[in-house]
Amino acid sequence: MKNPLDSIVGTIVSGLILTALLYLFLRNFIVAGV
Amino acid sequence: MEIVPAFARWIHFAAGITWIGLLYYFNLVQVPALKDAAADGTAAGITKHVAPRALLWFRWSAVVTWLAGAALLGPNFGAAFTLQPEFAGIGVGAWLGTIMLLNVWGLIWPNQKKVLGIKPATDEEKAKARRIALLASRTNMMLSLPLLFFMAGGLSHRAVFGL
Numbered sequence: 001m002k003n004p005l006d007s008i009v010g011t012i013v014s015g016l017i018l019t020a021l022l023y024l025f026l027r028n029f030i031v032a033g034v
Numbered sequence: 035m036e037i038v039p040a041f042a043r044w045i046h047f048a049a050g051i052t053w054i055g056l057l058y059y060f061n062l063v064q065v066p067a068l069k070d071a072a073a074d075g076t077a078a079g080i081t082k083h084v085a086p087r088a089l090l091w092f093r094w095s096a097v098v099t100w101l102a103g104a105a106l107l108g109p110n111f112g113a114a115f116t117l118q119p120e121f122a123g124i125g126v127g128a129w130l131g132t133i134m135l136l137n138v139w140g141l142i143w144p145n146q147k148k149v150l151g152i153k154p155a156t157d158e159e160k161a162k163a164r165r166i167a168l169l170a171s172r173t174n175m176m177l178s179l180p181l182l183f184f185m186a187g188g189l190s191h192r193a194v195f196g197l
Contacts, residue, residue: 003169005169005172005173005176006172008061008062011061011172011175011176012175012176012179014176015175015176015177015178015179015180016179018176018177018179018180019179019180019183022126022180022184023183023195023197026117026122026123026126026197027195027196027197030117030119030122031119031122031196031197
């Protein structure tokens with residue numbers, strides 16, 4: 001499989017996916033208990 | 035307005051714009067430009083006069099950004115880095131910024147020194163260093179998106195996203 005970081009589009013898509021994953025992590029595992 | 039956080043925020047933004055602006059410059063402008071310049075034999079102008087200056091501002095603005103960010107967190111520094119619920123959003127941003135700073139000084143700069151001939155290296159070592167520096171730089175560009183989301187959101191995140 002090609003490394004997504006080899007292209008600018010792949011880098012941006014990876015960043016957007018990571019943003020969504022981190023948001024879901026914070027929302028469901030860190031902030032949820034408050 | 036307290037004077038220390040006000041100045042820390044100001045410096046954090048100015049240095050952060052310099053740092054991330056140069057990061058985007060490297061990825062969006064310089065890397066593709068060098069590819070074209072290598073084809074017509076004009077790459078030396080960039081590698082000799084532009085890249086070293088850009089890297090100087092890049093690596094030191096990263097340090098200033100992190101220090102001003104730490105000053106801005108002040109007594110909440112520990113709460114942010116341990117992801118306490120009230121500081122979880124900015125804490126994730128702080129962790130991402132820290133990883134990016136380590137990437138700059140631990141991977142990008144040492145490898146760029148070999149690529150640009152500041153540190154002696156064989157052609158094979160240069161090729162390897164070029165690949166590592168590119169991937170580290172692209173990693174930072176990828177990390178900058180969640181970093182900006184979690185750092186720049188402020189109070190709107192509480193209203194819109196519940197963070």
